Each structure stands twice: as structure tokens, then as C-alpha cells.
Amino acid sequence: MWRYLLFAFGCLLLWTAVGCYWFSGWERRQVDELIARVEEYARVHGRLPDPNDETLMGSLGFELRTGWHPDYKPGEGGAFVITLWEGFDGPYWTWDSSSRTWSEKW
Secondary structure, three states, rough: HHHHHHHHHHHHHHHHHHHHHHHHHHHHHHHHHHHHHHHHHHHHHHOOOOOOOOHHHHHHEEEEEEOOOOOEOOOHHHEEEEEEEOOOOOOOEEEEEEEEEOEEEO
């Protein structure tokens, strides 16, 4: 009897862990598509998209909430930073186009 309960608990724990892993990466995979669109826009137009152009940002896939979601900041020399907030206090993920890496910050 205990073996069945332990097995059922283990299966439930595994199912929960897989679900959390899948959904935590889901939004980042969507942001990877946004990054590709921003890079394609910069390649075609020779400049980064203007975050003040609501029509353009919406067409790239950004959502206007209290700011752009995910947060988009163009920088110097064609570099840009995209920040994906998870709640008010973090953690949050940042994509830096100059280093082409994701970093997690608190």
C-alpha cells in the first residue's frame, strides 16, 4: 500500500516539475521570436525599431501594458536589451544583443 502511495506521489511530483519547467520556458521562447523580429527589422531598415512607435512595436509582437512587454531598450551601435519580468520583484531575464546571452537577475 505504501509503495503505491509513494509511487503516486512521485508521479505527481514529476508531473508538476515537468509542467513548471515547460511553462517557465514558454514565455522566453516567445521572446526569442521577438528578438528575431527585432534583428530582422534592424537588418532590413538599418536601424533598431523605435519604442515610441506604437504601431511598429505592436506589429513586431510587443504588448503595450504599463510599458512594452517585454521591456525593450535600444542602445548604442545597434545593440538592444530586452527584459522579461516575472512579477514585481523578480526574478527577471535579460537578453543583451551585444553579448547574445540571457542572464537571470534578482
